[in-house]
Amino acid sequence: MNALQLEELPLAxxxxxxxxxxxxxxxGGGPRTVAPIVAHLGTTMHAVAPTHPGWEGTALPDSIASVSDLAAAYLADLAERGDRGVVLVGSSIGGWIALEMAQQATRVPRFEGVVGAVVxxxxxxxxxxxxxIADFFALDARGLAELAWHDPDRGYTDPATLTDQQRAMQASNGRTMARIAGAGMSDPALLGRLGALEAPTLVIWGASDRIATPAYGRALADVIPGARFAExxxxxxxxxxxxxxxxxAALDPFLAGI
Incomplete structure (x- = not known):
């Protein structure tokens, strides 16, 4: 029995x-950052967005100490549920989880057919x-907004306006992210494994992203067979x-063609 089940997590x-x-x-920003994706995909698909273990006050099992562990747990749950051809859509660290899931699905026989496409x-x-990648953990709120947003004023939240509970939640989320993603938010071996990906893949990138630049995104897309890149x-x-x-406009034609 898989130790992680979607139904046991907060689920949009x-x-x-x-x-x-x-x-x-x-x-890293939590489930609210992908709410528009869930709403948009729900018009044509069954969009499911779990809150990752350790985020928003949820428990982080000892068995999940890395992105690879989390990816394997999600894959195992999808396989047990009988899901096939699942479209993985990941934002930021979620994109890393999706890539890790896709490459694990090419290597583990019981996960064959679970992943249908990757965004x-x-x-x-x-x-x-x-x-x-920018040193996320060294950034204050203003610095993060400057690197992560085209319009930093839109993305900036003054920490003084947060409640004690909100600040505590942010700190807890950050500790979870550091535990599973590491200080560098990367796996040096991952790029070399992505040439084995078999699922159709779309890489979408914000032109003003300075957490990870569009050039970083293009390099990622270039190693994945047949991957498309949209800026x-x-x-x-x-x-x-x-x-x-x-x-x-970039996402919908890709999904219509898979």
Whole structure:
């Protein structure tokens, strides 16, 4: 029995449960950052967005100490549920989880057929020479907004306006992210494994992202067989929040063709 089950996690859902499943994987900012993706995909698919273990006050099992562990746990649950052809849509660290799931699915026989397609939105996780990921853990709120948003004023939240509970939750989420993603938010070996990916893949990137630059995103797409790359103008690390229309214009034709 898989130790991690989607039904036991806080779960946002949209769409017809009888439709094809889209597993939407959030990044460090938590589940609210992918809510527009869930709503959009729910018009044509069954979009399911779990809160990752350790985020938003949920328990983090001892068995999950890395992105690889979390990816394997999600894959095992999907396989046990009998889901096939699942579309993985991951934002930031969620993109890393999606890539790890996709490459594990090519190596583990019991996961064969579980992953049908991959959409990475400004994902981290790989190491690209000359394009380092910003040191997220060294950034204050203003610094994060400056790097992550095309319009930093829109993305900035003054910490003084947060409640003690909100600050505690942010700190807890950060500790979880550090535990499973590491200080560098990358796996040096991952890029070399992505050449084995078999699922159709779309890499979407905000043109103004300075957490991980568009050049980083293009390098990621270049190693995945047949992957498409779409750059979203007037958007940073979360293009589905800053420029949703352009994001859907890149996403929808890809999904229609798989």
């Amino acid at each position: 859902q949209a769409g017809d449960p009888a439709s094809r499943v889209a597993l939407v994987l959030h990044g 990475v939105i400004d994902g981290v996780g790989v190491v690209v020479d000359g394009e380092p 979203i103008p007037a958007a940073g690390h979360l293009p589905h929040l800053e420029n949703p229309d352009a994001t859907w």
